[in-house]
Amino acid sequence: MRKPIDIFLFCLTWGFAALTLISLLFIIIHVLINGIPHLTPTLFERRFTTDNVSMFPAIISTIFFVLLTLLMAVPLGIFASIYLVEYVKKGSKIVTLIRSATEMLAGIPSVVYGLFGMLMFVEFFGFGWSLISGSLTLTVMILPVVIRTTEEALKSVQGGYREGGFALGAGKLRVVFRIVLPSAIPGILAGVILAIGRIVGETAALIFTAGTIPQVPQELTQSARTLAVHMWALSAEAHHTNEAYATAVILLLIVLGINTASAVIARLITAKTK
């Protein structure tokens, strides 16, 4: 029947697939078992003290970082992609250049973004370790993600819509903003959620640019830490391991929630384009 090599390869692929699944399950279960027993109400008190090590300020700060970063990255990314997809001639040098640049940016480790952010925003612009320096760094970091997904979303809009719009005498601007962009929104949203995932999970880029002060920032120039940074800070101090696990549970829930949302949206898109 089958050659032995086929059976071997079959087992190999299944083995590795199982390994991936098992490691994922192991991580989740490990975090849940070690974290849930330590999820106490004091961990959610309004103010952080070295006694309660509350994650509440970090949760609020995470939201701030996410919103501020999206506020900058999403419009910028969308306009860049519209330019690349709708306005530049196909196969032009600029597109190839920008595209390979975004691809390279997407592959750079986040520590490098952290160092760049520190030199650029913290020191050169003098924003210090702060909400704004961190968000600007995150913006640079997630811009490639937003551009790539938006590009794909725009490209997958049926050519017939554009033709139909032009044939009615509409100009490019009207066709792009009234027809193409609205139909691309589900795809763009999926990209934005992916970007949110990156922001929520980021530590290295933020430690160097936003500092680690566990407070809810009152101003753009104040330091703050996200949940991920908070967790890193707790686990760096040996006697807060339990609280670090508890924080990890919350972080895990948030990331799972975001991933589910993106999966649902992706499914909605495919259902819609059928």
Place this chain on the structure above:
Amino acid sequence: MDSYGISVKGCDLHYGDFHALKNISMEIKEHRVTAFIGPSGCGKSTFIRIFNRMNDLIENCRVTGDIIVGGEDIYAKNTDVTLLRKNVGMVFQKPNPFPMTIYENVAFAPRTYGIKKKNELDDIVEGSLRKAGLWGEVHDRLKKSALGLSGGQQQRLCIARALAAEPKILLMDEPTSALDPISTGTIEDLVNELKQQYTIVIVTHNMQQATRIADETAFFLMGEVVEFDDTNKIFTNPTDKRTENYITGRFG
């Protein structure tokens, strides 16, 4: 625009090095239905897209010759392409309603030309849908997505959407090839009605359709017009041997 005919003299079109249309001359009369027939790839779509300058969207596409639409040279330097496309509507092979409500689809063109008042738009939407024979079927769901309509309804919506711009000429590129026979019949009846008010140019692969709706028919072959005459004449007594071969199904 005072006369709504189309007059083409010595028209050539190149896609890059490819000579797609060769020295075409043709007079399309107003308030008539003119059909383009011919085998796949002979340039029917390419030719019909000259009349509203849709070819502008294609890189490396060069058009030469005199193309007079409604008395004006539409390839003149000062041509307002937006105005041209308002006057020359187009319906495509695959129904392409925009992913918005039925109302928004029809109101798209008038909005483009600056009509903002709600009651004016309402009137245009109703009038256009009535002309396209769709009003009865959709008047109670104007605010629903156009994508929920059947293929035939979508195509009539696209016709309504084109009519809402108040064009003088309507170009239709195989408007029924994606539709079932009943929807096709509905659209053919519609075309017969619309020709009272509009000059209609239609590309079709269906010869029966050409005989049913077209007053005049042009037969295309490899970028040339082989014969252009009364539909009757073309289908019963063609002058050119190649036309005869084509309509009798001997090739193409």
